Amino acid sequence: MNRRRAIVLILAISLSFVQFISVGCSSKKKEESQSTTEGFDMKAASNVADTYMKYLMKEDTENSKKFYSKELSKGAANEENRNLKILGYDLSETNEIGKSGLFKINVSRADKSKPFASLDEYSLKIKKEGSDYKISETNNVVQKEAFIQNNQIRIRNKNNVNTNLVVDFGGIPNYAFSKDDKTNVDKITVPKNHYGIMTFAYTGDSLAISTFDKDAYIAIIKLDEAMSVQGSGQGGEGGDSEGGDKQKGGGGAGGGGQEKPIGKEITSLDLLKDTTVEFLTFSPTEKFITVQYTKPNVGHCIRVYQSDGGDLIPYKFEEKFPIDKVNILFSSYDKETINFDIVPKKANDKSAGDVIGKWQINLRDFKAKKM
Numbered sequence: 001m002n003r004r005r006a007i008v009l010i011l012a013i014s015l016s017f018v019q020f021i022s023v024g025c026s027s028k029k030k031e032e033s034q035s036t037t038e039g040f041d042m043k044a045a046s047n048v049a050d051t052y053m054k055y056l057m058k059e060d061t062e063n064s065k066k067f068y069s070k071e072l073s074k075g076a077a078n079e080e081n082r083n084l085k086i087l088g089y090d091l092s093e094t095n096e097i098g099k100s101g102l103f104k105i106n107v108s109r110a111d112k113s114k115p116f117a118s119l120d121e122y123s124l125k126i127k128k129e130g131s132d133y134k135i136s137e138t139n140n141v142v143q144k145e146a147f148i149q150n151n152q153i154r155i156r157n158k159n160n161v162n163t164n165l166v167v168d169f170g171g172i173p174n175y176a177f178s179k180d181d182k183t184n185v186d187k188i189t190v191p192k193n194h195y196g197i198m199t200f201a202y203t204g205d206s207l208a209i210s211t212f213d214k215d216a217y218i219a220i221i222k223l224d225e226a227m228s229v230q231g232s233g234q235g236g237e238g239g240d241s242e243g244g245d246k247q248k249g250g251g252g253a254g255g256g257g258q259e260k261p262i263g264k265e266i267t268s269l270d271l272l273k274d275t276t277v278e279f280l281t282f283s284p285t286e287k288f289i290t291v292q293y294t295k296p297n298v299g300h301c302i303r304v305y306q307s308d309g310g311d312l313i314p315y316k317f318e319e320k321f322p323i324d325k326v327n328i329l330f331s332s333y334d335k336e337t338i339n340f341d342i343v344p345k346k347a348n349d350k351s352a353g354d355v356i357g358k359w360q361i362n363l364r365d366f367k368a369k370k371m
Helices: 002-038 042-057 061-065
Strands: 084-097 100-111 116-129 132-149 152-157 164-168 175-177 187-189 206-212 216-223 263-272 276-282 288-295 299-306 326-333 337-344 357-362 368-370
Touching (some): 100 132, 175 263, 263 288
Antiparallel strands (some): 216 263, 337 357
16 A cells, blocks of 8 residues: 555655656747747848838838838938939848848939939948837948940949940841731831930849930940940040930941940840830849839830840739829839839829729739739
8 A cells, every 4th residue: 555655645746846847848939939039030121121222212211211120210311312313223132130120222323313323332231229110220321323425325333433434326226026016027216316314134134225315225235344335435424415416426336346335145125106115124034124104195105125025024013003094103122022002193183993003913924903
């Protein structure tokens, strides 16, 4: 009998010990979980960086400033260059440093008032301020600038004084097809009176350009800076910012043979009749490029092309929406989607209410949906 009681006692002690260990492990896991929750969340910080850049693209300074830390807000500028617009960005690098995140972003800008483009590297340091993620430091380093000088498109790299020739009017095709011509029969004269809006791809390996008079020509030039001849480069941003007289600026792609251009290959995207190109912007993957344009009887609209080859994606916006009643405005890119807004041409017009709003196209299957 005593032996049986002893066995029962041993079993009871063993069970209590197991329960004690179990509770201890559970408490430890809970503490670890709380520690992880209270730590730095890179995904949350990345969302802040992305949302902040989208506000900058929309020139929404009031909302963008809400992401600054208390210290950074004290030094925020009140004025900015409204003509130099951010057209797109690509998050190129992320690093977690202690309880903060460092995000490097390639940013493509263009001047809306003259042919000028820049490719910048933004650095954002994001930390926790209370329960919120805030931008505590920012930095900007210019990688490339493209501008017009003597009717040539030229590029300056970083802080270099010398510049490189990309192309002049002689290096641009004389004729091109409009994507509206399904038969590819009618070759149209490429306008060479003025350069228009330009924009860099985020790697800096390509430059999208436009030329115009009554019509607008758009193309992508691939760059090969190994071909540059620095000895004949010129500094400064002189010359006619709109391209000026088409008879000036050298007798060919090489500027009369004196300087070898770094423009390696040009891909014609389109020739748009009676059109003004408002801006061009690459997708983060650089597989696609969007053209925002305006034309009589259409208003504001967009087209999306494949960068490699220049084909239109199988979604023609002018045919999908009632363009007599709405404007179609590019909003932003995500990795695999393009976002755009459908807005009424007349503020009180509700006849196209079923399509008014925010839309998105999947760039894998090219299907659109209203958000």
